[in-house]
Amino acid sequence: MHFEVQPEHFPAPDGGLIFNRIPWDSDLFGFPFYELKCSDIAADALQRILPAWLAEISRAEKCFAVASLPPADIERAKVLAGNGFYPMETLVESHLPMARFKPLIEKKFDHLRMSPAEENDLPALISIAQSSFKTDRFHLDRNIPAAGADLRYANWIRDAFKSGDRIFVLRDERARGIAGFVLTRETIPGVHDMRLAAVDKKYLKTAAGFILYQAVLEECGARGCRLATSSISINNLASLKNVERLGFVAHNAVIKFHWFHDAAHR
Secondary structure: OOOOOOOEEEOOOOOOEEEEEOHHHHHHHOOOEEEEEOOOOOHHHHHHHHHHHHHHHOOOOEEEEEEEEOOOOHHHHHHHHHOOOEEEEEEEEEEEEHHHOOOOOOOOOOOEEEEEOOHHHHHHHHHHHHHHOOOOHHHHOOOOOHHHHHHHHHHHHHHHHHOOOEEEEEEEOOOOEEEEEEEEEEEEOOEEEEEEEEEOHHHOOOOHHHHHHHHHHHHHHHOOOOEEEEEEEOOOHHHHHHHHHOOOEEEEEEEEEEEEEEHHHO
16 A cells, blocks of 8 residues: 655644654554654744644544654753653664675575565565564554554565565575565665564574574675665664674664553543
């Protein structure tokens, strides 16, 4: 399913607060989801306008908003916290210039093979995506139904495949199954972002996660990648350690704040 995201202003038509509706999450969870763009508005202006915007979107019986700030933006963070936003997750964006990439595991695992996803892989990809993510902000926020959070990742990988995004799978030919996958996107020519990665729960606490990352970097390098990027939750220490071992260096970070309204529980 394809959704268009259109920036909106508050107060309309050209007020200083910018937001957009998040249609895929609104559709999935059954109530409005919003993304607040607050980094480009002065903290004092945010303080003046934010309460009125929250009152406006609270006309819905239930609604949800997310805002993103760098960790050092204390003034805007104080405004968000003072209006009921709560910090849920810190994402660390890391970069790896491919000229610096050197595979750490030289041993050949003949039964593990990286290749592009195929149509008949989709049920396994959906199953892995739906069961693998537990430390992200959607699963940690108890205001969001866990089953919906699971389905969000299943929808993500399904829609990415149908949109033609590049998905690599690590095949275990000995077990005749898929050990894991990485969804990548070339954001600009030569820059490949590792958007989403997961391993089947049977391969947790094995080297499969590391092999998965290394193999997809080798694939991207062969396809002309000059820079690999990845954003990983600070709650996901295993993945952070994997990319650090492979040579990724932290580039910046962002804190995700949530705000939730439910008239039935007021």
